[in-house]
Amino acid sequence: MKVLLRNPRREIEVAGPITVTALLQRLDLIPEAVLVIAGDELVARDARLDDATTVEIRPVTSGGAPTR
Amino acid sequence: MKCTVCRGPAVIDVRRHNAAFCPEHFTVHGRDQVGRAIHDHDMLRPDDRVLVAVSGGKDSLALWDLLAALGVEADGLHLRLGIGDYSDESTVAARAYATAHGRTMHEVDLAADWGFTVPEAAHATHRVPCSACGLSKRHLFNTYAVDHGYDVVATGHNLDDEAAVLLGNVLRWETEYLARQQPVLPAAPGFARKVKPLVRLGERELAAYCVIRRIDYQVEECPMAAGNRHLTYKDLLNGLEHRSPGTKAAFLHGFFERGQDRFAGDDAAGTLRRCAECGAPTPSEVCAFCRLRARAAERT
Numbered sequence: 001m002k003v004l005l006r007n008p009r010r011e012i013e014v015a016g017p018i019t020v021t022a023l024l025q026r027l028d029l030i031p032e033a034v035l036v037i038a039g040d041e042l043v044a045r046d047a048r049l050d051d052a053t054t055v056e057i058r059p060v061t062s063g064g065a066p067t068r
Numbered sequence: 069m070k071c072t073v074c075r076g077p078a079v080i081d082v083r084r085h086n087a088a089f090c091p092e093h094f095t096v097h098g099r100d101q102v103g104r105a106i107h108d109h110d111m112l113r114p115d116d117r118v119l120v121a122v123s124g125g126k127d128s129l130a131l132w133d134l135l136a137a138l139g140v141e142a143d144g145l146h147l148r149l150g151i152g153d154y155s156d157e158s159t160v161a162a163r164a165y166a167t168a169h170g171r172t173m174h175e176v177d178l179a180a181d182w183g184f185t186v187p188e189a190a191h192a193t194h195r196v197p198c199s200a201c202g203l204s205k206r207h208l209f210n211t212y213a214v215d216h217g218y219d220v221v222a223t224g225h226n227l228d229d230e231a232a233v234l235l236g237n238v239l240r241w242e243t244e245y246l247a248r249q250q251p252v253l254p255a256a257p258g259f260a261r262k263v264k265p266l267v268r269l270g271e272r273e274l275a276a277y278c279v280i281r282r283i284d285y286q287v288e289e290c291p292m293a294a295g296n297r298h299l300t301y302k303d304l305l306n307g308l309e310h311r312s313p314g315t316k317a318a319f320l321h322g323f324f325e326r327g328q329d330r331f332a333g334d335d336a337a338g339t340l341r342r343c344a345e346c347g348a349p350t351p352s353e354v355c356a357f358c359r360l361r362a363r364a365a366e367r368t
Contacts, residue, residue, distance in 0.1 A: 006287065006288065007288065007289050009288075030306050030307065030310050031310065032270075032272060032306040032309050032310050033272070033303075033306050034272075035080075035272065035275050035276055035279065037279060040279075040282075041079065042079040042080055042091075042276055042279050042280065043079065044069040044077075044078050044079055044080060044081060044088065045069065045081060046069045047069075058275065058279075058287060059289070060126070060271045060272045060274075060275040061228070061271060061289075061299065061302050061303075061306070062125055062126070062127070062271065062289060062290070062293075063232075063289070063290075063293045063296055063298045063299035063302060
């Protein structure tokens with residue numbers, strides 16, 4: 001399946017089917033720091049992604065100027 | 069995974085609440101958390117005129133949307149920071165939301181209105197860009213609110229932001245900053261009230277809220293923030309949260325409930341006067357924003 005990653009933006013291929021949890025483990029990503037989106041929809045950690053799916057792994061951490 | 073509320077298919081889990089939600093009930097969860105923060109910290113009163121600081125990112129757009137869902141009709145203020153394509157794309161996202169939802173959004177352009185951009189100010193002061201950016205935002209959001217009759221400035225600082233700031237302040241025992249780290253800063257002469265209604269929601273929840281609500285936000289990270297200390301603290305806290313869900317919320321809300329008032333005596337704001345340049349309250353003859361503007365002007 002095609003997997004879109006960001007910061008920097010890039011695309012990789014990962015063999016499916018695979019669960020969201022296993023995909024994040026394979027990519028060494030902490031689930032707390034990302035969303036997984038298949039098509040336009042959020043998918044839960046136990047969802048199974050097949051080879052035809054296009055997946056975006058979207059980081060959620062933003063870190064501009066903190067306020068004191 | 070099933071929705072904790074309706075047992076339908078869940079799209080997101082919130083481990084610190086030991087819960088999972090379908091899109092509909094996740095939206096309710098977001099509203100409940102913001103409503104509870106507003107209530108618990110007495111953030112808003114019925115007749116308040118509210119100004120939302122709108123960057124075009126997930127937090128500020130989710131905040132604007134959640135406030136409206138709770139019946140708070142707020143206007144927006146967007147600052148154009150001059151950080152290349154990143155700022156341009158952020159402005160597009162902010163304008164698109166305002167237009168699509170029929171909201172009033174004011175804009176201030178640092179370059180056109182004040183003669184400098186964030187990268188120029190950072191270069192002129194030899195400080196990290198986030199410092200010039202934060203200083204400009206704090207000054208301009210407050211000044212705009214005071215000058216235009218808004219009672220409250222609402223910002224999109226979330227649970228992760230505030231927990232990371234708290235960690236940084238504790239690691240260095242910045243007691244003055246700890247004294248001022250509150251979800252509400254009351255109004256004072258020359259200052260609008262500042263409120264942070266998202267302190268009960270993490271940034272993963274806010275990004276998920278935007279995806280579910282089909283709110284297009286600026287997804288790319290600010291190019292000037294890469295590698296800053298604040299992001300390092302967030303990474304560390306996410307690692308803790310992964311092993312022990314609820315750690316961030318316990319850290320932050322425990323501080324608000326049982327720790328913050330212990331530092332009240334360390335808030336050394338001192339006597340304020342009016343800035344000789346712009347009239348804003350300041351402990352110095354010229355406020356920090358006007359000094360920043362002058363240094364940037366010297367270099368351009």
